[in-house]
Amino acid sequence: MTTAPLRIVLADDQPLVRSGLRLVMADHPDLEVVGEAATGAEAVRLVSDVDPDVVVMDIRMPGMDGIEATRLITAGPTATRVLVLTTFDEDDHVYGALRAGASGFVVKDMALNDILAAVRVVATGDALIAPGVTRRLIADFVGRPTRRSAQPVEGITEREREVLTLIGRGLTNTEIAEDLFITVATAKSHVSRLLTKLGARDRVQLVITAYETGLVTLPG
Numbered sequence: 001m002t003t004a005p006l007r008i009v010l011a012d013d014q015p016l017v018r019s020g021l022r023l024v025m026a027d028h029p030d031l032e033v034v035g036e037a038a039t040g041a042e043a044v045r046l047v048s049d050v051d052p053d054v055v056v057m058d059i060r061m062p063g064m065d066g067i068e069a070t071r072l073i074t075a076g077p078t079a080t081r082v083l084v085l086t087t088f089d090e091d092d093h094v095y096g097a098l099r100a101g102a103s104g105f106v107v108k109d110m111a112l113n114d115i116l117a118a119v120r121v122v123a124t125g126d127a128l129i130a131p132g133v134t135r136r137l138i139a140d141f142v143g144r145p146t147r148r149s150a151q152p153v154e155g156i157t158e159r160e161r162e163v164l165t166l167i168g169r170g171l172t173n174t175e176i177a178e179d180l181f182i183t184v185a186t187a188k189s190h191v192s193r194l195l196t197k198l199g200a201r202d203r204v205q206l207v208i209t210a211y212e213t214g215l216v217t218l219p220g
Contacts, residue, residue, distance in 0.1 A: 074101030168210025
């Protein structure tokens with residue numbers, strides 16, 4: 001049985017960026033670009049029109065930026081995920097995108113194939129942050145004065161607490177399974193239950209919860 005390709009919208013005000021991604025995706029039958037947007041407003045409209053699986057979203061665009069577009073998309077009725085394109089000097093913007101519900105962050109100078117891999121990860125309902133950004137981004141985000149005081153996580157089992165701690169440390173499901181001597185399928189089940197119990201949209205929000213509740217602490 002042939003699986004339908006993932007439907008992608010590319011949102012970036014630079015035509016060359018969109019063109020480069022489209023050309024690369026054209027060589028991958030599991031990916032299909034179903035629309036392009038040069039502004040956040042166009043991205044929101046496209047999501048409503050074509051209901052893609054993933055929007056690859058630039059942050060800095062004229063008019064409505066990628067953060068506001070992400071907020072509107074993730075608050076809408078579709079299950080569309082947002083993968084944000086960022087650069088290392090845009091941390092303040094990335095924090096806003098994190099709050100807005102983005103499921104992943106990749107850096108524009110990453111290899112194109114790595115960006116495509118991130119699209120696939122986000123489309124499955126998982127979350128991904130580019131290597132080198134993850135801990136600095138999350139640690140600084142949850143360390144800001146606006147975060148709530150550390151408090152215990154209610155309504156989860158001790159095993160789920162262990163899994164949440166490992167998620168906060170950046171471990172994959174495979175690594176969690178190895179650490180806890182359980183199967184990968186069992187690790188996935190624990191993650192799924194955590195998402196439901198904590199009302200989290202994806203793994204990024206679980207990482208934040210692990211920090212905010214003190215399960216994972218900042219070094220030093």
